[in-house]
Amino acid sequence: MNAIELQGIRVALDGKQVLQDIDLTIKQGDFMTFLGPSGCGKTTLLRTIAGLQHADAGTITISGREVANGEKRFHMEPSARRLSLVFQSYALWPHMTVFENVAFGLQVRKLAKADIRRSVEAALDKMRIAELVARYPSELSGGQQQRVAIARAIVTEPDILLLDEPLSNLDAKLRVEMRAELKRLHQELNTTVIYVTHDQHEAMTLSTQVAVFFGGRVVQLDKPRELYKHPKTLQVAEFIGNGGMQMNQLEGVIRAGGGVWGSHRLETPIAVMPLAEGDGVNEGLEEGQEVVLTIRPEDIKLYETNQAGSLGVSVSAVFPSGAETLVQLDAGGWQLMARVIGETEYEPGDTLFAVLREQQMNVYDKKTGFLMELSYATTNNQLGESSHEDRLSYSR
Numbered sequence: 315m316n317a318i319e320l321q322g323i324r325v326a327l328d329g330k331q332v333l334q335d336i337d338l339t340i341k342q343g344d345f346m347t348f349l350g351p352s353g354c355g356k357t358t359l360l361r362t363i364a365g366l367q368h369a370d371a372g373t374i375t376i377s378g379r380e381v382a383n384g385e386k387r388f389h390m391e392p393s394a395r396r397l398s399l400v401f402q403s404y405a406l407w408p409h410m411t412v413f414e415n416v417a418f419g420l421q422v423r424k425l426a427k428a429d430i431r432r433s434v435e436a437a438l439d440k441m442r443i444a445e446l447v448a449r450y451p452s453e454l455s456g457g458q459q460q461r462v463a464i465a466r467a468i469v470t471e472p473d474i475l476l477l478d479e480p481l482s483n484l485d486a487k488l489r490v491e492m493r494a495e496l497k498r499l500h501q502e503l504n505t506t507v508i509y510v511t512h513d514q515h516e517a518m519t520l521s522t523q524v525a526v527f528f529g530g531r532v533v534q535l536d537k538p539r540e541l542y543k544h545p546k547t548l549q550v551a552e553f554i555g556n557g558g559m560q561m562n563q564l565e566g567v568i569r570a571g572g573g574v575w576g577s578h579r580l581e582t583p584i585a586v587m588p589l590a591e592g593d594g595v596n597e598g599l600e601e602g603q604e605v606v607l608t609i610r611p612e613d614i615k616l617y618e619t620n621q622a623g624s625l626g627v628s629v630s631a632v633f634p635s636g637a638e639t640l641v642q643l644d645a646g647g648w649q650l651m652a653r654v655i656g657e658t659e660y661e662p663g664d665t666l667f668a669v670l671r672e673q674q675m676n677v678y679d680k681k682t683g684f685l686m687e688l689s690y691a692t693t694n695n696q697l698g699e700s701s702h703e704d705r706l707s708y709s710r
């Protein structure tokens with residue numbers, strides 16, 4: 315059974331449409347992340363699922379039960395939806411001990427004292443903070459407070475756990491630690507989790523599914539790996555490419571018999587991809603169509619000797635970081651970043667040969683921003699065997 319189904323959800327706040335026709339299915343046991351820039355509606359959708367915000371239109375079904383219907387003005391109380399919400403601010407009660415904070419939700423339900431104690435201890439154990447049981451929030455670090463907030467959310471054994479940027483108030487080291495804790499917790503509890511963040515790393519490392527939001531719409535729903543490999547629009551590619559996950563962008567143009575990349579403002583193209591023809595392949599391409607190609611640094615391989623289809627480049631800067639080295643390259647005036655595992659001996663000014671792995675390139679229509687499905691005439695891992703003479707050259 316699906317844990318949550320959203321159909322046609324619309325929400326306006328202060329006369330402004332904040333969510334527009336959201337359709338989304340979240341499966342039981344998924345770790346679904348709502349990812350997107352600030353103000354795109356992630357929190358509003360989370361609050362709408364929780365029942366803290368009413369949908370103007372659309373339906374929400376949780377575990378097969380309709381909990382909201384905008385058209386019918388039906389909105390089930392948040393407490394009846396069997397879900398728990400953890401906010402960015404931990405919102406612990408300062409005058410209560412850790413035990414009392416975590417026990418509160420169970421006391422409201424008037425459970426037996428012995429059962430409450432057992433459940434609270436189990437939740438604190440899961441969050442690895444059993445020893446803090448008698449402390450007050452003011453005696454806890456930020457990370458410990460967030461663990462208490464999560465213990466409080468899981469103690470009621472909700473079907474669904476909603477987490478709104480729960481790590482954003484923590485320092486970098488604690489964030490990494492808590493990320494691992496959340497992953498472990500999800501695997502252990504097998505609860506459906508919805509997680510809001512604008513941090514791509516968090517989304518990639520934690521989620522089973524990611525919904526990318528822009529302007530109140532879900533623009534892509536995918537597994538993290540797919541999202542990383544094939545962003546459906548240039549906007550998504552650029553967003554995913556921020557935050558340390560660099561993405562190279564090259565402008566190009568479609569010419570008869572080939573796609574020409576990185577050449578838009580250059581006399582000589584830095585790369586030409588022979589496009590396959592016939593049987594409807596690559597139909598609809600227009601001569602002169604402007605495109606943007608993206609390729610990740612790890613998909614550019616560097617060689618010291620000339621390779622078939624390689625590109626002559628010069629090293630403009632080297633950024634070692636221990637496990638890997640980023641090498642900035644100048645390709646005929648175009649800057650590219652390549653990632654090399656470990657350390658390198660390369661130095662600025664060195665001449666190298668770069669091979670762009672064609673299967674890992676994404677090509678977008680510059681006008682619409684949508685990913686294009688292109689088939690190339692060569693399927694080897696390199697640029698193709700085209701010699702420089704074969705390349706279609708044109709001037710600015």
Ligand SMILES: Nc1ncnc2c1ncn2[C@@H]1O[C@H](COP(=O)(O)OP(=O)(O)OP(=O)(O)O)[C@@H](O)[C@H]1O
Binds near residue numbers: 327350352356359
């Ligand atoms: N109570 C409100 N009244 C009016 N507009 C609101 C209200 N709450 C949010 N908004 C607007 O709705 C839009 C979506 O806000 P929301 O908080 O859902 O975005 P978000 O993607 O979660 O952003 P962030 O990552 O900054 O929290 C924003 O433009 C915001 O200004």
